[in-house]
Amino acid sequence: MSKRVIDKIDALIFEDEFPIYVNRVTESFTQLEHTHDFYEMTYVAEGRGTHYINGQAVPVSRGDLFWIPLGVSHVFRPAGASSRESLIVYNCIFQEEAMSMAEQAHTSSLFTFYRQLSGWRGIRAVDHAFASLFEALHREYTGSLDFGRLTVQCNWLMLLIQFKRALEQPSASAMQGVATTFDSMLLEIRNHPERDHTAEKAARSLQLGVRQLQRLFRERMDMGFKSYLQDVRIQQCCELLRTTELTVTEIHQAVGYQDAKHFHALFKRKTGKTPGAYRRSVRM
Template sequence: MHFLFEPVRFDDKHQSWSGRTRSDKDYPGFYHWHQCTEILFVHQGVGYIIVNQRTYELRPGMLFVFQPFQLHKIFADVAQDKPFERTILYVDPSQTEAALRPFPKRHALFHKLWKDQGIRTVFDMQEETGRLEAIFESYGLLDARRREYDQEETTLLLLQLMGSIASVRDEKEMQSSVHSLERKPRYSEQMMQWIEAHYAEEVTLEKLAEQLHLSKYYISRVFHEETGSQITEYLTARRIKQACRLLQTTVYSVERIGMDVGYPNVSYFINMFKRVVGTTPLKYRQRHMGL
């Protein structure tokens, strides 16, 4: 299994930049989350991205904002002649919010993208692609030349990104993009939504099949076709994510946390947690309590 909490190390910086990273070999993706805000722009590629129990198309011009600790998975169908090329910016949201305060509209939008659970954080930026490509190229040149932290340049980059998002959001919020978000959920999305409400309980294929009025064999196949993973992988990722949150934010015992996330057998919970995260729940708590 390869899904876990992926901490982004900023050191003395408040951002981490990866411009036009290219993949032209197998890119299956995995369920993961970060402690910071991630902004992903797709230059080239086809596939899908799973976030908030929804599946979104991965294609050129798409921009995704992943909130801190938001479970997501990226799957790109790549080959030598169809690479996955993306730019990723990780930012410390509290520091970024402070830097944007002199700009009320951009500050308000970033704050919503950071914290609002109901806001749309997936944007079709095709109309802004030329502008964004120029912005990223300019910032990439500065990053390559300086190689040191520059709050002013990063703030300028974020101001421009928020401006592009705002223009697309304002123009299309009541148009076709909204209609696409209101489409009937795919079967895999219905399964993820059901798991979101019931992951702390005993989850079986029979229960899922009964909920969707389908056979358990069909739901296994369609979930894999639509997400590239097995139902058990998603369920485990969701449970372990919640376990990590409880380990960091409560003083509950490991046994109590295991029960709260759907693992009544504490030994099984500890083994599964170590398999996924790479360490025991207790060591994870000790290491990450201050995050």
């Protein structure tokens, strides 16, 4: 992405040169995996799905909170296309300027911590402790109350402090961007969805039985092996529909589906649209 495009995006997001932006969005299959040149903290407020981040697939549900540094690619996907499977996320994004503006003697160590934090981080806040912070951030940012931006800055600082404390707790349920054998297997599926992936082959690669593999998928991904493979393939189809002129037939064959009828039914169930309708919607 060129600097000119990045500057244009920043101008649209950061109003009146205020270097903090907060929104609340319902995730869908139309959003593309992306990187950015600002920091982001994102909180899952409702629903469940998958956070594809830096080559890993992380199952998410209410209470999950992520720190995403500069240049890390990511995208959220809901569990399905129906309204009952909505995935609602708060995003608090901010520029380096926000830390520079707030940097004083008593905050220097806090910002040093985040600047030096390598890779993405995530925590699973089972008590939903961060929900009220993000709700207040969003309410103050989108409202017209007196001292709204000052309150946004105060809540933003509290968010950074509480997340740092949570990461440093020995008992914290933390997710980190560190590849494991299981993660490597997931990445192989994402990089080559067209290959003949089966639960049996995946189990052998991890030296597990098929039942053990399925149990591991349920624990780690909140879905079975087959559902994960379907999600990856449909996501790749969405990308090809958006970025190429390949026909629908060429696309579903490219990701490993030979049965057109089965593919069309699966695509509509996962995204809520036919492949043709999806292509039209993302090119409007």
